[in-house]
Amino acid sequence: MLKTEEKSYLNFINGHWSSSSSNEQLKSINPAVQHEVVGYLQKSTVEDLNQAVAAAKEAKHNWRKLSGNARGNYLYRVADILENRLDEVAESLTREMGKTLPEAKGETARGIAILRYYAGEGLRKIGDVIPSTDSDGLMYTTRTPLGVVGVITPWNFPVAIPLWKMAPALIYGNTVVIKPATEAAVTCAKVMECFAEAGLPEGVVNMVTGQGSVIGQGIAEHPDVDGVTFTGSNQVGKQIGQTCLVRGAKYQLEMGGKNPVIVLEDADLELAVKAIISGGLSSTGQKCTATSRVIVQGTVYDRFKEKLLNEIEKLTVGNGLSKDNWMGPCISQSQLEKILYYIQKGKDEGASLVLGGNQLTDGEHGNGYYVEPTVFENVSNDMTIAQEEIFGPVLALIKVETVEEAIKLANDVEFGLSASIFTTHIQNMLSFIDDIEAGLVRVNAESAGVELQAPFGGMKNSSSHSREQGRAAIEFFTSIKTVFIK
Ligand SMILES: NC(=O)C1=CN([C@@H]2O[C@H](COP(=O)(O)OP(=O)(O)OC[C@H]3O[C@@H](n4cnc5c(N)ncnc54)[C@H](OP(=O)(O)O)[C@@H]3O)[C@@H](O)[C@H]2O)C=CC1
Numbered sequence: 184m185l186k187t188e189e190k191s192y193l194n195f196i197n198g199h200w201s202s203s204s205s206n207e208q209l210k211s212i213n214p215a216v217q218h219e220v221v222g223y224l225q226k227s228t229v230e231d232l233n234q235a236v237a238a239a240k241e242a243k244h245n246w247r248k249l250s251g252n253a254r255g256n257y258l259y260r261v262a263d264i265l266e267n268r269l270d271e272v273a274e275s276l277t278r279e280m281g282k283t284l285p286e287a288k289g290e291t292a293r294g295i296a297i298l299r300y301y302a303g304e305g306l307r308k309i310g311d312v313i314p315s316t317d318s319d320g321l322m323y324t325t326r327t328p329l330g331v332v333g334v335i336t337p338w339n340f341p342v343a344i345p346l347w348k349m350a351p352a353l354i355y356g357n358t359v360v361i362k363p364a365t366e367a368a369v370t371c372a373k374v375m376e377c378f379a380e381a382g383l384p385e386g387v388v389n390m391v392t393g394q395g396s397v398i399g400q401g402i403a404e405h406p407d408v409d410g411v412t413f414t415g416s417n418q419v420g421k422q423i424g425q426t427c428l429v430r431g432a433k434y435q436l437e438m439g440g441k442n443p444v445i446v447l448e449d450a451d452l453e454l455a456v457k458a459i460i461s462g463g464l465s466s467t468g469q470k471c472t473a474t475s476r477v478i479v480q481g482t483v484y485d486r487f488k489e490k491l492l493n494e495i496e497k498l499t500v501g502n503g504l505s506k507d508n509w510m511g512p513c514i515s516q517s518q519l520e521k522i523l524y525y526i527q528k529g530k531d532e533g534a535s536l537v538l539g540g541n542q543l544t545d546g547e548h549g550n551g552y553y554v555e556p557t558v559f560e561n562v563s564n565d566m567t568i569a570q571e572e573i574f575g576p577v578l579a580l581i582k583v584e585t586v587e588e589a590i591k592l593a594n595d596v597e598f599g600l601s602a603s604i605f606t607t608h609i610q611n612m613l614s615f616i617d618d619i620e621a622g623l624v625r626v627n628a629e630s631a632g633v634e635l636q637a638p639f640g641g642m643k644n645s646s647s648h649s650r651e652q653g654r655a656a657i658e659f660f661t662s663i664k665t666v667f668i669k
């Protein structure tokens with residue numbers, strides 16, 4: 184087992200590591216071994232936040248004036264440093280958030296690729312020439328950064344999500360103040376160490392840790408924060424959106440999902456089972472793109488269910504640092520309670536529990552927040568477990584007769600993030616692609632696991648209707664200037 188360290192992590196403000204004016208700290212613990220402290224974070228105050236925003240404001244002019252190439256070179260440097268520290272950062276991620284080490288390494292590698300992708304953006308076009316009706320006129324568009332961008336991130340992807348927000352913010356010329364989720368802030372602090380080592384100019388990137396209701400809300404309210412990008416719960420996201428709207432700041436919200444996978448009678452059932460297990464249960468189901476509803480055509484329902492349960496029964500649950508375990512713990516006591524609440528709700532509302540459903544407390548499980556992979560059947564779409572985001576390893580099986588019925592049920596939720604279908608029939612694929620209400624539409628592929636170079640975001644209550652990642656990120660992190668010269 185790897186060594187335990189109990190280190191205090193400071194805020195990073197104006198190019199320097201500093202403690203909070205509160206002189207108080209927050210604790211980040213290992214959800215696999217609750218008594219293990221992964222690190223201490225600053226319990227920052229609004230005064231600390233004000234300093235970070237002032238530094239970012241002061242830095243924004245010179246940062247914007249650098250060439251995209253020069254900004255890109257800083258990001259390449261951060262990527263190289265993170266690559267050298269991949270194993271250490273991934274280990275911290277597993278210890279702090281619970282996902283297994285291979286998943287944590289995959290996420291860290293994805294973060295490195297994100298940095299390199301956006302570094303390259305510094306050399307790509309930022310506008311178009313548009314023919315003017317005036318034959319002597321030159322009309323074109325260019326883009327300008329927002330200024331200071333506030334980044335508020337969740338605990339479930341503590342490397343990738345901060346990077347897929349910070350890297351585009353920076354390459355397009357913004358300066359950044361990030362407030363990471365407290366439960367995974369040590370890992371984010373390690374990513375910030377890579378930025379510090381890369382030597383970005385003072386004030387360009389700043390990190391302030393602390394309570395969401397103080398630092399997160401403080402970012403949303405701050406008059407010198409020009410844009411806020413958020414991933415997390417719907418409740419907090421909506422509050423941030425409203426706060427930004429009132430003061431005229433730009434905002435971008437990525438929130439929940441209730442992602443369906445449809446399995447039709449002509450599907451490759453083995454492929455579907457594999458994808459549903461990976462999409463629904465990896466990271467202990469704690470992804471906004473996680474599969475949570477499995478809508479299966481009646482003719483193959485029994486065969487599919489048997490294959491699914493057989494495979495899930497083989498999964499091992501335990502500390503993600505051990506290669507013997509396929510699924511780690513959930514992030515916290517409150518997340519565990521939330522998952523158990525939904526399992527109880529499923530039972531109370533008449534769904535049939537066919538696998539799992541219990542907290543694991545035997546042996547080493549007694550030290551952490553473990554829950555069994557859980558499957559319900561006889562789920563109807565009006566049940567709570569078919570409507571609300573659980574954010575845990577819980578699958579709800581829903582039986583249907585036709586593809587039309589499947590798509591109708593798939594759409595009958597308030598969310599629209601990711602959806603997938605398993606079929607070999609081209610007409611079924613086309614109907615699904617056309618009719619499904621989701622920002623990510625997947626055919627014969629799992630609902631989670633997006634690619635960094637493609638737009639990412641949801642419909643309906645899953646997002647504020649903008650898109651992150653890929654080239655799409657430029658839309659949020661810049662404003663268009665339409666220029667006319669005569
Ligand atoms: N879409 C997604 O990827 C995610 C969805 N979720 C969903 O949200 C549920 C709750 O998770 P939770 O961690 O509590 O998510 P939150 O939405 O509470 O947290 C996300 C981020 O927002 C911050 N925050 C909390 N309160 C405020 C506030 N009032 N103003 C501004 N920022 C704030 C948090 O800080 P702090 O950590 O200090 O509280 C964190 O950095 C999960 O069960 C899941 O359903 C959660 C995480 C990711």
Ligand SMILES: O=C(O)CCC(=O)C(=O)O
Nearest residue numbers: 469470471472631632633
């Ligand atoms: O599926 C993924 O890889 C991304 C998931 C995600 O963005 C999230 O859970 O917040």
